[in-house]
Amino acid sequence: MINNRSLLIVGGIAAIAWVASNSLYVVDATERAVKLRFGEVIEEDIQPGLHAKVPITQTIRKFDTRVLTLDTQASRYLTLEQKAVVVDSYVQWQVINPTRYYEATAGDELQAVRLIEPRVDESLRNEFGRLNLQQIISERRDDLMTGPTEELNRLMREELGVAILDIRVKRIDLPEDVSSAVYDRMRSEREREAREWRAQGQEESERIQANADRRRQVLLAQATERAETLRGEGDAEAASIYAEAYGQDEEFYTFWRSMEAYRQSFTGDSDLLVLDPSSDFFQFLKQPTGRQ
Numbered sequence: 001m002i003n004n005r006s007l008l009i010v011g012g013i014a015a016i017a018w019v020a021s022n023s024l025y026v027v028d029a030t031e032r033a034v035k036l037r038f039g040e041v042i043e044e045d046i047q048p049g050l051h052a053k054v055p056i057t058q059t060i061r062k063f064d065t066r067v068l069t070l071d072t073q074a075s076r077y078l079t080l081e082q083k084a085v086v087v088d089s090y091v092q093w094q095v096i097n098p099t100r101y102y103e104a105t106a107g108d109e110l111q112a113v114r115l116i117e118p119r120v121d122e123s124l125r126n127e128f129g130r131l132n133l134q135q136i137i138s139e140r141r142d143d144l145m146t147g148p149t150e151e152l153n154r155l156m157r158e159e160l161g162v163a164i165l166d167i168r169v170k171r172i173d174l175p176e177d178v179s180s181a182v183y184d185r186m187r188s189e190r191e192r193e194a195r196e197w198r199a200q201g202q203e204e205s206e207r208i209q210a211n212a213d214r215r216r217q218v219l220l221a222q223a224t225e226r227a228e229t230l231r232g233e234g235d236a237e238a239a240s241i242y243a244e245a246y247g248q249d250e251e252f253y254t255f256w257r258s259m260e261a262y263r264q265s266f267t268g269d270s271d272l273l274v275l276d277p278s279s280d281f282f283q284f285l286k287q288p289t290g291r292q
Contacts, residue, residue, distance in 0.1 A: 022055035032098045033062045044099040061107050063095050067165060070113055074171075075121055077128040079136060085128060086173040089145075091120050092166045093156070100161025115160060120167065123148040136172065145169060 027033045027048045035043035036059045046060075053060060074088040093116060095101050105111040127148045128136065136144070145167045153164040245253060 023052050024050060025053060025060050026050055027062060030064060030066050031062045032065050032095065033060050034098045034102055035060055041099050041102065045097070061098075061102055063098050063101060063107060064109075065095050065098075067092050067094050068109070069093075070116060070120070072117055072120055074173075075124070076175075077125050079128055080130060080132045083133045084175050085133070085136060086175065087124060087128065087169060088171040088173075089120070089124065089167060089169045091116065091164060092168075094163050094165060095161065096157065096163045097161030102161075104160045112160060112162065116156065116162070116164075119152055119155065120148075123152045124167070142168075 025033075027046055029048045031048065033046040033051075034041050035046060035053060037057055042058070051060075070091040070093060072089050072091065074086055076084055076086050078084055101107070101112070105115065127144070131144075149164060149167045152167065156162050156164050
């Protein structure tokens with residue numbers, strides 16, 4: 001009797017434990033869940049915490065809602081001018097609607113990746129197809145992916161219940177034949193810009209040189225004018241001094257001027273002057289009147 005009672009108690013405790021373990025479940029902070037009854041969703045977007053369910057008839061599917069990364073294969077796309085580029089990219093996505101996600105993928109992450117990847121490829125193909133090679137090279141990669149990210153995010157929210165948070169281009173390569181053509185065009189463009197800069201520099205140099213020459217001529221003219229003015233003032237001052245000195249002693253001044261003339265005239269042994277001996281030039285070489 002006692003043994004049967006103990007068995008009943010143990011069995012009851014085990015049954016309670018089984019019911020409790022199959023009736024209670026925990027959703028982590030990084031998860032969202034849906035409640036199913038025979039595969040049909042009866043409760044959506046269950047938040048983190050402790051929850052209850054009916055054993056056997058109800059099941060719980062949990063989904064990771066952290067940001068996930070899909071590293072896509074490098075693909076070859078054609079630009080607007082039909083030039084090929086090889087693009088290596090990755091996508092960041094996140095489950096935001098557990099019910100829609102479950103219905104579209106059965107909660108299988110690999111299935112979600114298989115559905116997202118071709119959409120990303122199509123979006124990138126369309127984006128690169130509307131741009132020429134120069135735009136792809138010159139534009140910032142973040143700006144280049146803004147349009148595809150927004151469009152794909154809108155579609156994936158509706159179709160899969162996931163958000164496309166970002167599409168990032170890791171690398172854009174050019175096939176060898178395209179690279180040669182691009183480099184040649186870039187080199188030609190740089191050479192053209194260099195010629196323009198050199199032409200502008202030459203024009204500026206000539207303008208500066210012309211201004212300098214004009215300024216030089218102006219300065220020389222001003223200096224010549226000033227020199228002539230000073231020379232004229234000096235000559236006038238000298239003439240005034242000579243006149244004043246001459247007026248003080250005319251006889252001495254005449255004598256001094258004659259001596260200077262003699263000195264300048266007879267500087268060499270072969271000097272010869274043909275003059276009238278009675279001319280005034282020899283007045284100071286004659287014997288003074290009244291002297292023997």
